[in-house]
Amino acid sequence: MRWWMAALVVGAQLVVGTLVGPDAAAAAEVTTLREAAAARGVQVGSAVSASALETDPAYRDRVAAEFTTVTTENEFKWSVLEPVRGRYDFSRADRIVDFAAAHGQAVRGHTLVWHSALPEWLTTGTFSQAELRDILRNHVQTVVSRYRGRVAVWDVVNEPLAEDGTPRDGFWLSRLGPGYLADAFHWARAVDPAAQLYLNEYSTETNAAKARGLYDLVRDLRARGVPVDGVGFQTHKLLTSRLSALGDVLRRFADLGLDVAVTELDVRVPVPADATELAQQAEVYAWAAQACLAVPRCRSITTWGFTDARSWIPAQYPGWGAATLLDESLGAKPAYRRLLAVLRDWQRPGTGPVAWWRLDDWGGTTASDASGSGHSAAVSGTTLGWYERQPTTFALRGDGAGTGAVTAGPVVDTARSYTVSAWVSLTSKTARRVVASQDGTARSAFTLSYEPSTDRWVFAVPLADSAQAGVRTVSSTSVPAVNRWTQLTAVWNAGWGRMQLYVDGVLEMTGPPSGQPPATGWTGRGPFRLGRSSAGEAFAGGISDVRVFARVVDAAEAAALADAAVGRWTFDGHTGDESWFSRDGFPRPEQVGFTADRAGRPARALLLTGTEVIDVRGGMTLWTDRSYTVAAWVRLTDANRDGRPDGAGDQVVASQDGRERGTFQLQYESDNGRWAYKVPVTDAGPTGWPTVESLAPAVAGRWTHLAAVWNAGWGRFQLYVDGVLQGTSATTTSPPATGGLHVGVSMTGGRLTGALDDVQVHQRALQPAEITALATP
Numbered sequence: 001m002r003w004w005m006a007a008l009v010v011g012a013q014l015v016v017g018t019l020v021g022p023d024a025a026a027a028a029e030v031t032t033l034r035e036a037a038a039a040r041g042v043q044v045g046s047a048v049s050a051s052a053l054e055t056d057p058a059y060r061d062r063v064a065a066e067f068t069t070v071t072t073e074n075e076f077k078w079s080v081l082e083p084v085r086g087r088y089d090f091s092r093a094d095r096i097v098d099f100a101a102a103h104g105q106a107v108r109g110h111t112l113v114w115h116s117a118l119p120e121w122l123t124t125g126t127f128s129q130a131e132l133r134d135i136l137r138n139h140v141q142t143v144v145s146r147y148r149g150r151v152a153v154w155d156v157v158n159e160p161l162a163e164d165g166t167p168r169d170g171f172w173l174s175r176l177g178p179g180y181l182a183d184a185f186h187w188a189r190a191v192d193p194a195a196q197l198y199l200n201e202y203s204t205e206t207n208a209a210k211a212r213g214l215y216d217l218v219r220d221l222r223a224r225g226v227p228v229d230g231v232g233f234q235t236h237k238l239l240t241s242r243l244s245a246l247g248d249v250l251r252r253f254a255d256l257g258l259d260v261a262v263t264e265l266d267v268r269v270p271v272p273a274d275a276t277e278l279a280q281q282a283e284v285y286a287w288a289a290q291a292c293l294a295v296p297r298c299r300s301i302t303t304w305g306f307t308d309a310r311s312w313i314p315a316q317y318p319g320w321g322a323a324t325l326l327d328e329s330l331g332a333k334p335a336y337r338r339l340l341a342v343l344r345d346w347q348r349p350g351t352g353p354v355a356w357w358r359l360d361d362w363g364g365t366t367a368s369d370a371s372g373s374g375h376s377a378a379v380s381g382t383t384l385g386w387y388e389r390q391p392t393t394f395a396l397r398g399d400g401a402g403t404g405a406v407t408a409g410p411v412v413d414t415a416r417s418y419t420v421s422a423w424v425s426l427t428s429k430t431a432r433r434v435v436a437s438q439d440g441t442a443r444s445a446f447t448l449s450y451e452p453s454t455d456r457w458v459f460a461v462p463l464a465d466s467a468q469a470g471v472r473t474v475s476s477t478s479v480p481a482v483n484r485w486t487q488l489t490a491v492w493n494a495g496w497g498r499m500q501l502y503v504d505g506v507l508e509m510t511g512p513p514s515g516q517p518p519a520t521g522w523t524g525r526g527p528f529r530l531g532r533s534s535a536g537e538a539f540a541g542g543i544s545d546v547r548v549f550a551r552v553v554d555a556a557e558a559a560a561l562a563d564a565a566v567g568r569w570t571f572d573g574h575t576g577d578e579s580w581f582s583r584d585g586f587p588r589p590e591q592v593g594f595t596a597d598r599a600g601r602p603a604r605a606l607l608l609t610g611t612e613v614i615d616v617r618g619g620m621t622l623w624t625d626r627s628y629t630v631a632a633w634v635r636l637t638d639a640n641r642d643g644r645p646d647g648a649g650d651q652v653v654a655s656q657d658g659r660e661r662g663t664f665q666l667q668y669e670s671d672n673g674r675w676a677y678k679v680p681v682t683d684a685g686p687t688g689w690p691t692v693e694s695l696a697p698a699v700a701g702r703w704t705h706l707a708a709v710w711n712a713g714w715g716r717f718q719l720y721v722d723g724v725l726q727g728t729s730a731t732t733t734s735p736p737a738t739g740g741l742h743v744g745v746s747m748t749g750g751r752l753t754g755a756l757d758d759v760q761v762h763q764r765a766l767q768p769a770e771i772t773a774l775a776t777p
């Protein structure tokens with residue numbers, strides 16, 4: 001199965017949603033965001049301006065018609081409220097609050113404590129720390145009490161973090177110390193106990209370091225009894241933002257017992273924007289909305305302005321604009337229609353997992369359920385932490401003794417068909433090691449485990465909820481590997497009375513064996529366990545990405561569940577990672593173009609002009625000292641059609657950082673015009689660069705498939721062009737990487753001028769047949 005079919009089938013539920021509403025006739029009558037959101041029980045809003053409400057009737061009508069909540073874009077900022085010390089001017093804030101009340105809309109008050117938009121008397125005045133704290137308390141109390149009962153949600157603190165996730169060294173931290181945060185929340189709660197109190201931050205949708213910092217901050221505040229009710233994600237985005245991690249980030253915060261919200265959504269475009277860009281923009285809006293809808297505790301989706309006539313973007317980012325839902329004359333853009341369609345019709349695909357524990361949560365004590373079904377599991381005896389399924393990925397660490405995670409109740413009706421899949425890395429074979437189970441009363445309704453007596457993986461279904469009843473089993477035919485990530489899929493087919501066990505996507509056994517009667521399932525009403533059974537039998541090693549389906553998974557889906565890509569950038573109008581690892585690519589500079597792919601579909605391949613490159617951040621992408629494969633489609637630009645590339649010098653397709661140089665370079669070599677895959681012998685000092693070159697010169701202007709394979713066991717590497725092996729290196733070494741992958745450049749230069757598509761990396765040496773499949777146009 002192709003990976004993209006896999007994504008469709010196996011329930012990357014944020015990617016795919018059905019657009020068939022429950023009641024098509026009723027849905028057809030829903031024509032505003034407001035109606036659509038009200039019907040779903042989520043709020044939709046916009047930042048609004050008091051002066052626009054006052055002077056522009058068309059603007060006013062649209063705000064009334066489209067939104068269930070409004071945010072004060074600037075009217076509650078301190079510099080607007082109290083430009084002169086002691087003289088508050090609430091007139092503009094009142095205008096918005098009164099408007100909202102008249103139209104049945106909630107108000108988000110933005111914002112009480114921020115390092116920016118402070119009045120000059122405050123920033124230039126000389127105050128003691130005690131005076132400044134009084135000033136802040138007085139401000140919070142004055143504003144919140146005046147709007148008690150009228151402002152439903154406060155952004156109590158805005159943007160408290162730096163980009164690396166540490167506290168921002170801003171006005172309040174530097175003068176009051178870190179305690180100002182907790183103080184502000186306590187002061188606000190004391191004055192209006194009914195208001196929802198939020199912490200609001202930007203870039204935490206895509207910057208993992210900052211998201212973790214925010215997570216730790218909020219968890220710590222809550223643990224200390226600070227009344228933080230919710231976290232807002234500003235979500236000021238670009239066309240290239242795929243937001244693939246947003247749903248997971250929202251879920252992690254929701255699992256802390258918090259509400260979450262998308263608070264300042266906009267998607268800026270270099271102006272003038274063309275139709276393709278507006279279509280891409282619509283997808284970013286849709287993606288953000290789907291991420292929110294997939295998390296029950298996501299309460300609202302607010303855009304930062306709703307018409308391009310009044311967006312903050314052109315002033316803030318010269319050369320950019322067109323960031324909102326409506327054009328300058330309030331006409332609907334594709335983004336508006338997509339957002340309306342998502343709010344009205346999007347549903348989690350019914351065939352997706354009923355529970356999905358990624359087990360890469362930051363918290364350590366809760367395994368959150370990415371399916372949206374709310375089956376989070378309490379982790380005990382260990383924390384979720386580093387476990388190298390891939391560089392930079394967390395997993396559940398089983399110590400073989402007391403570890404595991406458990407849900408509050410059952411996840412699946414084990415009398416009916418179901419499927420359980422998991423990635424595991426076993427470290428010890430000395431005892432039975434349970435990967436997953438669901439409790440009955442006297443015993444588990446099923447176990448998926450390592451069985452020491454036979455040295456096999458075993459999927460077992462007892463015939464009844466009694467210790468005396470027999471057990472039906474299917475086993476792997478292969479012997480379980482130790483310290484190697486392996487993917488297991490166990491299928492219980494109730495209609496057929498049969499069980500199946502897949503290992504690494506391959507069906508190893510269907511059972512019970514012929515001659516034995518079919519198994520009978522029964523409903524285990526107890527909790528679902530990860531990494532153990534009710535009898536203990538704790539797993540030793542790592543467990544990652546456990547998914548439960550309330551149905552049978554077929555062979556193609558099982559193969560897709562075992563997909564081992566650790567990065568996959570399709571460049572279909574964005575630079576997000578479509579692998580399980582969500583390692584989005586960041587264009588440098590921010591603006592990057594797209595072009596037609598090899599099938600001629602517009603805006604489905606990355607266009608590099610020798611200026612832009614893509615960085616994959618968030619730690620190492622690949623272990624380059626273990627076997628790996630890097631594959632890409634590339635077309636070097638050849639504007640004058642002389643068969644030679646336009647770009648100057650070596651042109652790098654992909655490279656990953658070591659300390660002093662790339663740990664490999666897959667590139668076009670300018671001195672002989674060939675494709676080359678080079679691996680330095682060492683990562684420091686002078687070194688040789690063993691190289692495998694293409695047999696024929698590179699042809700510019702034509703789509704070519706390249707695959708670089710490092711085989712660590714063999715100590716050699718190979719280059720494939722269009723699926724054909726070009727050569728094999730002599731025995732050599734490959735240095736360990738220290739940083740992330742770059743696309744279109746190496747750490748020492750070599751920018752590419754051309755188009756790139758379907759870049760993918762695997763943490764293993766792909767087979768020749770697999771490379772041929774990738775190279776098939």
Ligand code: XIL
Pocket residue numbers: 073074158234264312
């Ligand atoms: C912006 C407003 O939209 C502009 O009108 C103003 O000039 C500057 O502030 N994050 C926030 C908002 O939290 O308060 C900012 O609003 C946009 C970024």
